[in-house]
Amino acid sequence: MLYYKKIELDKDKPWVVFIHGAGGSSAVWFKQVKSYREHFNLLLIDLRGHGKSADIGKDSREKNYSFQSISEEVFTTLDHAGVEKAHFVGVSLGTIIVRQMSEMQQDRVISMVLVGAVTYLNLKSRFWVTLGRVFKNVLPYMWLYRLFAFVIMPSKTHKESRSIFVREAQKLCQREFLRWFKLTGQLTSLLEKLNSNPSIIPTLYVMGEQDYLMLEPIKKSVKSLKNTTLHIAKECGHVVNIERADEFNEVSILFLNNQLQVR
Numbered sequence: 001m002l003y004y005k006k007i008e009l010d011k012d013k014p015w016v017v018f019i020h021g022a023g024g025s026s027a028v029w030f031k032q033v034k035s036y037r038e039h040f041n042l043l044l045i046d047l048r049g050h051g052k053s054a055d056i057g058k059d060s061r062e063k064n065y066s067f068q069s070i071s072e073e074v075f076t077t078l079d080h081a082g083v084e085k086a087h088f089v090g091v092s093l094g095t096i097i098v099r100q101m102s103e104m105q106q107d108r109v110i111s112m113v114l115v116g117a118v119t120y121l122n123l124k125s126r127f128w129v130t131l132g133r134v135f136k137n138v139l140p141y142m143w144l145y146r147l148f149a150f151v152i153m154p155s156k157t158h159k160e161s162r163s164i165f166v167r168e169a170q171k172l173c174q175r176e177f178l179r180w181f182k183l184t185g186q187l188t189s190l191l192e193k194l195n196s197n198p199s200i201i202p203t204l205y206v207m208g209e210q211d212y213l214m215l216e217p218i219k220k221s222v223k224s225l226k227n228t229t230l231h232i233a234k235e236c237g238h239v240v241n242i243e244r245a246d247e248f249n250e251v252s253i254l255f256l257n258n259q260l261q262v263r
Helices: 051-058 067-081 094-104 123-135 141-152 156-169 174-182 184-196 215-222 245-262
Strands: 004-007 015-019 041-045 086-091 109-115 203-208 228-233
Touching: 004 067, 015 067, 015 094, 041 067, 067 094, 086 094, 086 245, 094 109, 094 184, 109 245, 203 215, 203 245, 215 228, 228 245
Parallel strands: 015 041, 015 086, 086 109, 109 203, 203 228
Antiparallel strands: 004 041
């Protein structure tokens, strides 16, 4: 069972489930808890091999690593926590897991807030992924992770986000990092599948103006998507929920509350 923290203040309030990215943990949402708990019940999950779910990554399920199997583990965790349906908030690679979950069990996903979303790998992204594959068995994994963190979050203003992700990644072992890195081999085909069958679930993309790898593909695709909104945070990088926490909280909570009024 994945580790999760459950904050239930009112049984009549809707649930929000937070999904972190590769190398992170539920700790990346520390700036959201106080604001969100005033409106929602919360479930913060540590994915397999991450945070307080680190020991789960030591078993023999390496052959089963896929975005689908990870999503299934999250659903099992929801069942254990007694959460039938929820709003989902994901960051970075966690946004792919949220989208995968919406494909698998659409009736359990009320809406999605996707932060620093990965929707398409451009040439630059593919170059860095390929470079990582070449050196992943040669270099210490933290060297690679620090490199990728700097590529995605290069500015001085991104330092806090970069430091938090590197700190959480240090809790991974080399073997676990390699397991997750292998998932990048599934990205192109999975993203093509998800993009070819756009979800009808209400979705808010929250992107940083300085998210040089991920922003442009989303700006193009959102124009043709229904029930989809894009918010761009000025002078901000990949992890908006940390770098612009107040802005992110205000925009995302307003979006989620609007979904409740529509329903």
